[in-house]
Amino acid sequence: MxxxxxxxxxxxxxxxxxxxxxxxxxxxxxxxxxxxxxxxxxxxxxxxxxxxxxxxxxxxxxxxxxxxxxxxxxxxxxxxxxxxxxxxxxxxxxxxxxxxxxxxxxxxxxxxxxxxxxxxxxxxxxxxxxxxxxxxxxxxxxxxxxxxxxxxxxxxxxxxxxxxxxxxxxxxxxxxxxxxxxxxxxxxxxxxxxxxxxxxxxxxLKHGQIEFPQKPINLANEIELAAYWYEVWLVYWEAMHFMKDEVLMQPLRHSMSQLSRCLSTELRQELDRLGSDLLNALVEEEELLLKKLASMKQMGISMLRIGQWLNKQAI
Structure with a gap:
């Protein structure tokens, strides 16, 4: 194994x-x-x-x-x-x-x-x-x-x-x-x-279910809570592109907002700026929105930087 x-x-x-x-x-x-x-x-x-x-x-x-x-x-x-x-x-x-x-x-x-x-x-x-x-x-x-x-x-x-x-x-x-x-x-x-x-x-494809992480029992543990909201963010991002449904932008931005509260000052500011960029992108025509979002390099950079930080905190 x-x-x-x-x-x-x-x-x-x-x-x-x-x-x-x-x-x-x-x-x-x-x-x-x-x-x-x-x-x-x-x-x-x-x-x-x-x-x-x-x-x-x-x-x-x-x-x-x-x-x-x-x-x-x-x-x-x-x-x-x-x-x-x-x-x-x-x-x-x-x-x-x-x-x-x-x-x-x-x-x-x-x-x-x-x-x-x-x-x-x-x-x-x-x-x-x-x-x-x-x-x-x-x-x-x-x-x-x-x-x-x-x-x-x-x-x-x-x-x-x-x-x-x-x-x-x-x-x-x-x-x-x-x-x-x-x-x-x-x-x-x-x-x-x-x-x-x-x-x-x-x-x-058969069951039509989007799998979300399990919410932690101990909500007072900020790292566990941050890890939960981080993975919810990732799930909504992938689901939005799979379903081709920009309506999921609202819960996606909510998960980012919840995650932001649990991060270091530097990462919180980075994620808040990214949230503003997403809000500005909403003015794009509907059929072009997902394409525009997928072209944002900062999205992946922030996902990686936050994931790396969370894994270090969890050790």
Whole structure:
């Protein structure tokens, strides 16, 4: 079992080439063999669940990936919250065929709701993700990471959603390297932090649910409360673009206002300025508003700076 720690960034398709060029430049200018572009992959993934979404509700994703004529069965758990980052358990097995081998799940500490395996004979292919993956090995601030740029589609009988994102996965070292590289990228290309996984994208095509973080029990703990409002902000931002509904700007700005109260003076001022910029953007014509918002570099920079600060406070 491996534990993934990754930082996921939303990027609009028109900025993908700029992001790729930035990562290529890092590798070209580096004298280290540790920094290099890897072969581009075409990944086809089938995710399995019951009609009632038993696995999703228990916080588990089960898939088979086809890559280079090889089949890989993967289980991922929801894992623990890392304030804007994905930290989760992952188990992988190479298969000789494209069919699930559920006997391998004996190696996985299944959630209590799944232990009796009564769901196993009800599995169906719930949705697919098919995308092209560009890959770079990058070193930043003493941390080694794999950076991928994914572009493609999530599809199911209930519709489809776009995959257009960057993932920075820590391989060795501290998470400061993830944020350091992400901030360099955000200064060059408009990107925003995302906490929505590909599995969540697939599941919501059927269920139409936007997943929000759980509100902390201890509201007196300012860091826990700040982490909650931070992730609510991220969720509303992604949902606004997924649903193409600028009406979500109101709760998004509310979450930013609530978060602002819990931050350091410098970050509070930065977030308040960003809130004013959003308010000014509302004068844009409706069909151009989301495009204008997606082009704001400061949005991603603030998301990253605040996420990095919150993670440091939580240690």
């Amino acid at each position: 491996a534990t993934e720690l990754e930082l996921k960034l939303m990027v609009q398709s028109e900025y993908l080439k700029s992001a790729s060029d930035f990562l290529d430049e890092i590798c070209i200018l580096s004298s280290s063999d540790e920094q290099s572009r890897q072969p581009t992959l075409s990944l086809m993934n089938a995710y399995f669940d019951t009609e009632e979404a038993t696995l999703m509700q228990a916080g588990m994703a089960l898939r088979i990936r086809a890559v280079n004529n090889q089949y890989i069965q993967t289980v991922k758990t929801r894992g623990s919250s890392r304030i804007g980052m994905h930290a989760r358990g992952e188990w992988e097995w190479i298969l000789p065929h494209e069919n699930l081998d559920l006997s391998l799940l004996t190696e996985v500490p299944l959630p209590e709701a799944l232990k009796n395996m009564s769901w196993s004979d009800k599995l169906i292919e719930a949705y697919r993700t098919d995308f092209e993956r560009q890959v770079w090995n990058i070193e930043s601030q003493g941390s080694q990471m794999e950076v991928v740029c994914d572009q493609g589609l999530v599809t199911s009988p209930y519709g489809e959603d776009v995959i257009c994102e960057l993932e920075l996965e820590l391989k060795n070292g501290g998470e400061a390297g993830l944020y350091g590289l992400a901030l360099q990228l955000a200064d060059r290309v408009p990107v925003q932090v995302s906490i929505v996984s590909k599995a969540q994208k697939g599941a919501r």
